[in-house]
Amino acid sequence: MRHLLNLGLKFLLITSVVFVILQLLYGVDFGTVLLISATLTLVSYFAGDLLILPKTNNLTASSADFGLSLITIWLMGVLLVGNPYYPSLTAALITSVIITVTEYGFHIYMGIIDSGEPGQAAGQTKRDFSFEASEELLPDQKAGSNADSHKKK
16 A cells, blocks of 8 residues: 555656656657656656665665666657657756656655654664663662572572
8 A cells, every 4th residue: 555655646746747847848748748657657666766765875766766767758758759859868857857856855755654754764774773781780689689698598
């Protein structure tokens, strides 16, 4: 259920950015926008958010998302748009930069949802390096008196 919620939110974020940049600024049709958004959502969620983010930090995962979105949008733009005057690399670069900014915020959101603590990435656990004292180090007075009475016998 958590993955479906994350995928849905990520799809809405990516679709809104791709729609504004590619359709409103460059005139790409809405079907292509949806196809690019769906592909990019799946690729970046499984590769970036589930594989890279738990093993690294937010900045590294967002940088990886930038590369993934740049390549995906550029390749799909070249293959699907079919307009020889469409500046696919420029459009992909602008869209990828804005998606990377939203991905950084999405990773923070995922960290809050997954761990319940702000600023902690998904899949990372809070490491508590506190010390523990046992009874041998801090004996109870009653236990100490019983031990002394056993030694005297």
